[in-house]
Each structure stands twice: as structure tokens, then as C-alpha cells.
Amino acid sequence: MPRPKFQTLTEQMFYILLCLRQERCGIDILELVPTMTNGRVTVGSGTLYNLLEQFLDAGYIQETRVEGRRRSYLLTDEGQEMLDREYRRICAQAQDYRRLTKEEKTT
Amino acid sequence: MKDRKYELNRFSIYDSTAVQRHLEEMAAKGWMIRKLGMYLCQYERIEPRQLHFAVVCLPKVSPYDPLPTPGQQLLEEYATADGWKLEAQQDAMLLFSNDRPDPVPMETDPAVQAEGLVRLARKRILSGNLSTILLAVLQLVMQLSALRRRPAEYLADPAETGLLLLWVIILLEGALTLIRTLRWIRRAKAAAAQGQLPPSESSRATLLSTVFNLSVLAAVVLLLGLAMGKTGLAVVVVMLGVAWLISLCSRGMRELHFSKGLNITLTGVLSVVLVTVTTIFLVMALEKFTENTGETYTANTGWTFSVYHDEMPLYVQELEDVPDVSWSTQAEEHRTPLLSRTEYTQRALSNDNSLPDLSYTVTRVKVPALYAPLKTWMIQSKKDDVHNGRVVFPNHYVSADAAPWGAQDAYQLYWSDGLLDTYLLFYENTAVEITMPSSPTPEQMAMVGEKLGG
Numbered sequence: 001m002p003r004p005k006f007q008t009l010t011e012q013m014f015y016i017l018l019c020l021r022q023e024r025c026g027i028d029i030l031e032l033v034p035t036m037t038n039g040r041v042t043v044g045s046g047t048l049y050n051l052l053e054q055f056l057d058a059g060y061i062q063e064t065r066v067e068g069r070r071r072s073y074l075l076t077d078e079g080q081e082m083l084d085r086e087y088r089r090i091c092a093q094a095q096d097y098r099r100l101t102k103e104e105k106t107t
Numbered sequence: 108m109k110d111r112k113y114e115l116n117r118f119s120i121y122d123s124t125a126v127q128r129h130l131e132e133m134a135a136k137g138w139m140i141r142k143l144g145m146y147l148c149q150y151e152r153i154e155p156r157q158l159h160f161a162v163v164c165l166p167k168v169s170p171y172d173p174l175p176t177p178g179q180q181l182l183e184e185y186a187t188a189d190g191w192k193l194e195a196q197q198d199a200m201l202l203f204s205n206d207r208p209d210p211v212p213m214e215t216d217p218a219v220q221a222e223g224l225v226r227l228a229r230k231r232i233l234s235g236n237l238s239t240i241l242l243a244v245l246q247l248v249m250q251l252s253a254l255r256r257r258p259a260e261y262l263a264d265p266a267e268t269g270l271l272l273l274w275v276i277i278l279l280e281g282a283l284t285l286i287r288t289l290r291w292i293r294r295a296k297a298a299a300a301q302g303q304l305p306p307s308e309s310s311r312a313t314l315l316s317t318v319f320n321l322s323v324l325a326a327v328v329l330l331l332g333l334a335m336g337k338t339g340l341a342v343v344v345v346m347l348g349v350a351w352l353i354s355l356c357s358r359g360m361r362e363l364h365f366s367k368g369l370n371i372t373l374t375g376v377l378s379v380v381l382v383t384v385t386t387i388f389l390v391m392a393l394e395k396f397t398e399n400t401g402e403t404y405t406a407n408t409g410w411t412f413s414v415y416h417d418e419m420p421l422y423v424q425e426l427e428d429v430p431d432v433s434w435s436t437q438a439e440e441h442r443t444p445l446l447s448r449t450e451y452t453q454r455a456l457s458n459d460n461s462l463p464d465l466s467y468t469v470t471r472v473k474v475p476a477l478y479a480p481l482k483t484w485m486i487q488s489k490k491d492d493v494h495n496g497r498v499v500f501p502n503h504y505v506s507a508d509a510a511p512w513g514a515q516d517a518y519q520l521y522w523s524d525g526l527l528d529t530y531l532l533f534y535e536n537t538a539v540e541i542t543m544p545s546s547p548t549p550e551q552m553a554m555v556g557e558k559l560g561g
Contacts, residue, residue: 012216026185045185046163046213049178050223053167069180 006058009086012043016051017083020075023064026052055079110152112138115318116145122291123162123214123224130160130202139204143197146321159205161191161213166226168199171370174361186213199227221299225292236285243278250274258484259470259538262477263441263448273326280319342389349385353378404435407458413437419451421558423465426551427544432457446472446481463544469559470538482533485540486518504531511549513556514539534560 009017015033024032026048033043043051052073055061060079065072075083118126130140134156142149163186165178175183179201183193189211191203203213214220250271254261261267356377360370402414417438423429433456440449448470455462470485472478492500504518505526512532520529528543532555539559543551 010216010218012219026181027188030185030188042211042215044211044213044215045182045189045191046161047216047219048185049163049165049182050219051216053178054219054222069184071181 006060006082008089009082011041012047013051014083014086015041016043016048017055017060017075017079020061020073020079021083023072023074025070025072027070108152111141112150112152113147114150116143116148123164123220126162126202127160130204131158134158134160134204140195140202143195143200143202145197156206159207159210160194161203161205163201163203163213164223164227165199165201166223166230169367170198171357171367171374172361173364173366173370189213199231217303218299221295225295228288228292232288233285236281236288239281240278240285243274243281246274247271247278255484255488257488258481259446259448259468260441262445262481263443263470265441265443268443268445269326269329273323276319277323280323342393345385345389349381353381404456412454414456417451419453420469421451421465421467421555423453423463423544425554425558426465426547427463429455429462430459432459432462445474445477446470465542465544467539467541467559470540472536472538475536478536482516482538485531485538489520509533511552511556513553513560532556532560537561 006013012033015037016029018036019029019032026045029048030043030045033041052061056063056073058078059076060082061073062076063071064074118129133140133150134153135158137153137155138150139153140148141151163182165176165182168176168178179193179196182201186193186203189205190207191205191210191213193201194204195202250267253267254271353374357370357374360373365373403411404414405411412435414435415437417436419436419438422436423434435452435454435456437452437454438449440447442448448468450468451466453465455464470481472481486504489503491498491503500523502522503520505521507517507519507530509515509517509532512530514532514534516533518531520527520531522529528546530539530541530543530547532539532541534556537560539555541555541559543555547555
């Protein structure tokens with residue numbers, strides 16, 4: 001079954017939203033994501049463009065400035081909520097992992 | 108050495124994996140994509156190079172948006188940062204190349220890529236195909252209704268029979284493309300859910316589809332040519348020219364940065380004006396072109412008709428004693444591989460209104476299996492006018508004695524308040540519709556059977 005839209009975030013969705021806790025433009029995001037993940041995650045330009053469009057449509061980000069071609073975006077309250085929900089989901093996964101591996105070691 | 112080359116577009120617009128692979132192969136051979144059309148791709152000669160290609164879809168782009176769209180400009184800016192260069196574009200599909208050995212791919216999230224492609228496939232292919240299927244169904248209903256009303260004329264006319272066949276083929280192709288696209292969308296969504304790229308499509312199927320669409324276009328031109336001769340071909344060429352001009356103007360408005368709304372409005376107005384003006388011009392030109400310059404006869408009533416000297420299998424002189432006057436004898440034949448149908452008309456070139464006319468039609472069935480249904484359709488082609496279950500105007504065939512005609516079956520037309528001297532006769536693989544000059548004698552009936560029924 002296909003994943004319902006934005007019910008969970010892919011890594012790239014997560015890091016793009018994380019970048020936009022401060023006002024940033026698309027090029028900044030392309031450079032920042034590999035830096036903040038030590039090169040583990042990169043975002044392709046096509047993917048970035050489509051995700052920014054989708055986040056705008058969903059109301060997770062807003063356009064704050066347009067200077068020529070350059071557009072800047074900022075996370076909205078809904079976007080922050082989505083990011084928090086994803087963080088809690090990842091934490092729950094990590095807790096489950098820790099609990100289960102600990103149980104296995106003790107038995 | 109040629110610097111440009113063209114090839115048929117073998118790839119569906121949503122089949123990015125296959126497109127990328129093909130463009131990489133072409134660049135390695137020294138050809139760079141320059142124009143991406145629905146049916147044709149144009150390549151330009153370059154130094155053979157190992158390049159990477161990427162296909163990015165902008166599903167929100169409309170065919171009327173000003174060029175370059177703000178979205179496209181933004182995407183180009185992001186792409187340039189990673190070394191990608193825009194090479195060609197077809198509406199919402201953008202092709203980029205990159206000469207770096209290991210570039211960051213433009214699409215790094217299969218789910219996002221699949222969603223874009225699926226949205227584009229839905230918007231362009233599904234909606235386009237549903238319109239085609241709807242149009243084909245409507246056309247088939249109209250064609251079948253015409254077949255039911257005048258079966259023999261219809262099946263003997265190569266243009267009409269060809270159109271029926273053509274719409275059946277268009278319906279089947281539309282349905283197959285629809286099924287193929289829906290299957291691809293299902294597979295693309297499943298692959299994206301597994302974190303994989305959308306699956307590649309068979310390029311052979313897409314190539315076949317392209318060849319089919321071009322063949323259909325050629326068949327339409329040929330059928331109209333068959334139906335209307337050189338004038339028909341001229342009409343088709345002029346109308347195709349008008350369609351091309353409209354699309355050129357719309358494209359020009361995009362490049363001149365007209366807004367989407369203005370472009371749609373102006374294109375609509377231009378289409379109405381151009382089609383109306385061209386139609387008026389064509390009608391006037393055709394009237395002039397088809398003006399009868401052959402032999403004509405004007406009766407004292409002032410009515411003028413064309414005079415023909417065709418051969419007929421049965422003349423009115425063989426049926427009745429008539430004065431020695433000149434006659435116009437016309438034979439108009441239509442034939443298809445299914446059947447042939449010839450309409451014969453004999454008319455006196457005289458002001459004596461008592462001289463009889465003779466008209467009959469001979470239909471010969473070439474496919475035996477068609478004879479029985481055709482016979483039923485021909486008998487049923489005359490229908491009473493019925494309102495609220497009451498016959499208000501009779502118009503039907505009644506069974507008649509076939510023996511004097513030497514026929515297998517015979518029917519006589521009952522029209523208004525009595526029987527007319529119009530008969531429908533069935534011989535072996537031959538049907539004859541004849542209006543006799545007067546109530547036929549047994550000798551005249553035998554003569555008709557002998558001359559027309561064989």
C-alpha cells in the first residue's frame with residue numbers, strides 16, 4: 001500500500017522542514033542538508049523543488065521573500081507540528097529498539 | 108555530415124528511467140536532444156560524451172503558462188547549483204544533462220518522483236485518453252445509427268466503412284493506453300512505497316502507439332481523400348494548417364509572456380475566427396470548383412439537371428413502349444470489400460411529363476455472411492411514423508409474391524395510404540430496390556429478374 005501523504009516524512013522531507021526553522025532559500029537547503037548530516041543525506045534539485053511546492057500547498061511552509069528568481073521560505077506552525085510529530089515517532093522507534101535489544105540481551 | 112537528426116518518440120512522458128537511459132546512449136554516440144515533441148525528437152550533433160540525464164516533471168505547468176514559467180526558472184536555479192543544465196522541454200517535462208562524473212541526482216526521493224510522474228500521467232494521459240474514448244464511443248454510436256438507417260449505402264461507401272473501422276481502432280487503442288497507464292501508475296506507487304524508482308515501460312509498446320497514432324492521422328487524410336477526392340484532401344490540408352497556426356500562435360503568446368488566462372482567451376477567440384473564416388472560404392472555393400461544367404438539360408419548368416450517358420443493365424425502353432426521345436442514363440457505383448452498390452437513374456430529356464423515369468439500385472454482397480443481416484436491415488430501413496403507440500404515417504415493406512420476379516423474396520413498399528410500385532427484391536447475394544414506371548406486368552417482373560437478379 002502506498003504511504004498516505006505526509007503521514008510520515010521521508011528523511012529528505014524531514015531535513016528540508018528542519019532547515020526551514022529559519023528563513024532560507026532553496027539553494028541554502030541544497031547546501032545545508034549534506035552539511036548537517038555529514039553527507040549522509042543529499043537532496044536533489046528536482047526533489048527539493050517538488051517538495052517545496054507540496055509543503056506550500058499543505059501549508060507547512062510559507063513564502064517569505066521573492067528577490068528575482070530567489071524565493072525564501074519559513075516553517076509555519078503546522079509545519080512545526082508535523083516536524084514535532086515526526087520527531088516523536090522517530091524517538092518512539094528508537095525507544096522500542098533499545099527496549100527490545102535490552103530484553104534480548106538479558107534473556 | 109548531418110548536424111541534425113530526428114527520431115520517433117519511443118517513450119511515454121512518464122517513463123523517465125527509459126528516457127534518461129536513451130539520452131545517455133545518444134550523447135555517447137554524439138547526439139544531444141534539442142526538441143522533444145509528442146511524436147518526434149530532434150537531436151543536434153555534439154562531441155560524443157558520457158553525460159548524465161535527468162527528467163523532472165512540473166505537474167502544475169499548463170500548456171498555456173508563459174515561458175519560462177516561474178517554477179521552471181526556480182528549478183533551473185536549483186539544478187545549476189548541482190551542475191545540471193536544461194537541454195529540452197515538452198510542456199511539463201524538463202530534460203537536464205550533467206557532465207560531472209558522479210553528480211547529485213535531481214530526483215533523490217522515489218516517492219516524490221513517483222508522485223510527480225503519477226500526477227502528470229493522470230493529468231495528461233488519463234484525461235486525454237478518456238476524452239478520446241468518449242469521442243470514439245459517440246462517433247461509433249452515430250456511425251452505427253447511420254449503418255442501421257441505410258445499411259447498403261453505408262457498407263458500400265469506402266469512406267464511411269473506413270471511418271467505422273477507424274473509430275473502432277481508436278477506441279481499442281485508447282482503452283489499451285488507459286489500461287497500460289493505470290497499470291503503470293499502480294506499479295509506480297507500489298515501487299515508491301518500497302523506496303524504489305518508478306518502473307520502466309516497454310519502449311516497444313510506446314513506439315507502436317506513436318506509429319499507430321501517425322497511421323491513424325494518415326488514414327483519416329486518405330479516407331477523406333477517398334470520400335471527397337482532391338477537394339477533400341485540400342480541405343484536410345487547409346484545416347491541418349489552421350490547427351498548426353493556432354498552436355503556433357498559442358506558443359508565441361507563451362514566449363511573449365502573455366498570462367495563462369489571456370492566452371486561453373485569445374487562443375479560443377482565434378480558433379473560432381480562423382475556423383469560421385476558413386470554413387466560409389472553403390465552402391465558396393468548393394462551390395466554384397465543383398460548378399458543373401458538363402452537359403445539362405433545362406426542362407420547360409425551368410429545372411436544370413445534368414445529363415449522363417452511362418451504361419445500364421435495364422432500360423425503360425425494355426419495359427414499356429416509349430416514344431423515341433433522348434435519355435440521360437446515370438450509373439453511380441460505390442464499392443468496398445464487403446459489397447458493391449450501384450444506383451441507376453434513367454430520365455427523359457423531353458418536356459413530355461408523361462414519359463416515365465426509371466430508377467433502381469443493385470446491391471451485390473461479396474461476403475456471404477453479411478447477406479442475412481443486410482436483408483433484415485434493408486427490410487427494416489422503412490419504418491412507420493408512430494406516436495403514442497398509434498401509426499400516424501405508414502411507411503413499411505409488405506411481403507409480395509417473389510415468383511414472378513424470379514426472386515427468393517420480394518417486398519412492396521406501403522407508403523401513406525397505399526402500395527407504391529417500389530419493390531425490394533432478394534436474389535442470391537443480390538438485392539434490388541426498384542421503382543417501376545407503372546404497375547408491373549408478369550413479363551416486366553421477369554425482365555427485371557433476368558436483367559438485375561443474376
